[in-house]
Amino acid sequence: MDDAHRPAIRYVVAGGGTAGWIAAAVLARFLAPSSATVTLVESEEIGIIGVGEATVPLIAQLNALLGIHEPDFVAATNGTFKLGIEFVDWGSIGNRHFHGFGDFGEDIAGLPVHQYWLRLNGSTAAPPLAPLDEWAMPWAAASRDRFAPNAAMKGEAAQFRYAYHFDAALYAAYLRRVAESAGVTRIEGRIHAVGRDGESGLLTHLALETGQKVEGDIFIDCTGFASLLLGKTLGVPFKDWSYWLPCDSAAAVPSTRAGRLTPFTRSTAKSAGWQWRIPLQSRTGNGHVFASRFISDDEAVAQLLDGIDGEPLAAPRILRFTPGHRERFWEGNVIGIGLASGFLEPLESTAIQLIQTGVARIVELLPDARPEPALIAEYNRQTTLEYERIRDFILAHYCRTRRDEPLWREAASLELPETLKHKLACWDASGRIPLYELESHQEPSWASILIGQEAWPKRYNPRAGVPPEEQLRTMLEQRRARLAEAAERMPAHDHFISRTCASD
Numbered sequence: 001m002d003d004a005h006r007p008a009i010r011y012v013v014a015g016g017g018t019a020g021w022i023a024a025a026v027l028a029r030f031l032a033p034s035s036a037t038v039t040l041v042e043s044e045e046i047g048i049i050g051v052g053e054a055t056v057p058l059i060a061q062l063n064a065l066l067g068i069h070e071p072d073f074v075a076a077t078n079g080t081f082k083l084g085i086e087f088v089d090w091g092s093i094g095n096r097h098f099h100g101f102g103d104f105g106e107d108i109a110g111l112p113v114h115q116y117w118l119r120l121n122g123s124t125a126a127p128p129l130a131p132l133d134e135w136a137m138p139w140a141a142a143s144r145d146r147f148a149p150n151a152a153m154k155g156e157a158a159q160f161r162y163a164y165h166f167d168a169a170l171y172a173a174y175l176r177r178v179a180e181s182a183g184v185t186r187i188e189g190r191i192h193a194v195g196r197d198g199e200s201g202l203l204t205h206l207a208l209e210t211g212q213k214v215e216g217d218i219f220i221d222c223t224g225f226a227s228l229l230l231g232k233t234l235g236v237p238f239k240d241w242s243y244w245l246p247c248d249s250a251a252a253v254p255s256t257r258a259g260r261l262t263p264f265t266r267s268t269a270k271s272a273g274w275q276w277r278i279p280l281q282s283r284t285g286n287g288h289v290f291a292s293r294f295i296s297d298d299e300a301v302a303q304l305l306d307g308i309d310g311e312p313l314a315a316p317r318i319l320r321f322t323p324g325h326r327e328r329f330w331e332g333n334v335i336g337i338g339l340a341s342g343f344l345e346p347l348e349s350t351a352i353q354l355i356q357t358g359v360a361r362i363v364e365l366l367p368d369a370r371p372e373p374a375l376i377a378e379y380n381r382q383t384t385l386e387y388e389r390i391r392d393f394i395l396a397h398y399c400r401t402r403r404d405e406p407l408w409r410e411a412a413s414l415e416l417p418e419t420l421k422h423k424l425a426c427w428d429a430s431g432r433i434p435l436y437e438l439e440s441h442q443e444p445s446w447a448s449i450l451i452g453q454e455a456w457p458k459r460y461n462p463r464a465g466v467p468p469e470e471q472l473r474t475m476l477e478q479r480r481a482r483l484a485e486a487a488e489r490m491p492a493h494d495h496f497i498s499r500t501c502a503s504d
């Protein structure tokens, strides 16, 4: 059949949280109205999870694709900018380091900067070196609470990326406007049953409590932890990663804004988990991710409240989760996106990224209403791999710890996945991390976490030993000074926000 006579594929998105609205907006943006219709069903009564306030730089691609105007988006979502994550008390109490998305600037003679840092840091002949973080632009700006995305910077000072913090509920509402203006039809209602074809088992429609039937060809399950289609209807089993990632709960509370706006997320390790601090324009988001085997809800909440700036704005809310993912992300004519398909603790803010890459993969692999088994298999292969890579990176934050509480002792003695074992063995041997297909985090990100936690390799790459030490030290110190000067020229993040993208 030629394209002109092919019936339009009916995409039905179940759920209207971040996952649902991103999926709907991207599908509507990519697919011509003559070839596809996109309908989204959501229930206001059920609502959305409403956490998920920190992102990674990949979101810039989504914004560009959807034609989102940055100042408008930041203002509408009570947003701020994010240059990375400050880790406090990870590795050992008193430790502090910064993961600025791995942006340490250009390699030197083909070797990443951290190799030269390792060399100089190991030298006893000279005064101690500034921390690795200070050689990178993100921390140079973040540590001064300065940032403006359009600051005219040149050379190494311009080599860094940024992301955002935002209010998750406002973000879903914003995406809804974007999606609806791209042609998505929204239907309000609670799904109470799912229709399936008796022969093929494929889904045919969603039945709403209102009596309405929403028919479709491809169903995107974005129903959050309920996993109504992929989990409950199709029974796709869940691969549970609790052995490696013991945190299974979070207590979350917003607080009044206190002090200057910091353009970074803070993650503070606690006795049985870790606490996030996410600055928004008018309030601060706080949460304590914890392992319920090691701490009670009451103690977790007490630790959370003890560690917040400002005054709590609500009673803390407890959320439960199981780390891991559905064994198949795509089954028949159902594809799970967001929490309906899996969840990894938000230590590196990777959930919205996984939504984005999942939807990008749908657009890439889904040419037809009757999906080909080979494409389904490829989708599942890639998505599983991406989850495993991120799991390993998160686990790398835990497994080299020297903290002495039960959670951390257990984390240090885990039998690690083979993939991570191999990466860490290479790191220990030479300060290098081998990378493969579908890695979300490049070598400098790993170096930032491992060096930050003082997980020293046995040696640096011998090529870093080539430049004369004094020359190298001078060159790097000059680079650090230039970055500091460039950061000093940036406006305070507060001022930039209030001038250009203040929320009402």
Ligand code: FAD
Pocket: 014, 015, 016, 017, 018, 019, 020, 041, 042, 043, 044, 046, 047, 048, 049, 050, 051, 052, 053, 054, 055, 168, 189, 190, 191, 192, 222, 223, 224, 225, 226, 228, 250, 252, 287, 319, 321, 337, 338, 339, 340, 346, 349, 350, 351, 352, 353
């Ligand atoms: P939800 O927001 O739960 O949306 C589910 C939708 O399905 C809703 O619209 C609901 O109404 C609808 N629905 C469900 N059942 C029915 C039904 N029967 N009928 C009709 N509609 C239905 N991610 C990040 O990227 N950064 C972070 O910093 C971050 N922090 C997090 C912290 C915690 C503690 C948790 C738990 C998650 C965090 N996440 C974070 C993940 C992030 O919150 C989610 O990935 C993101 O919000 C997407 O959620 P969702 O759309 O899959 O689900």
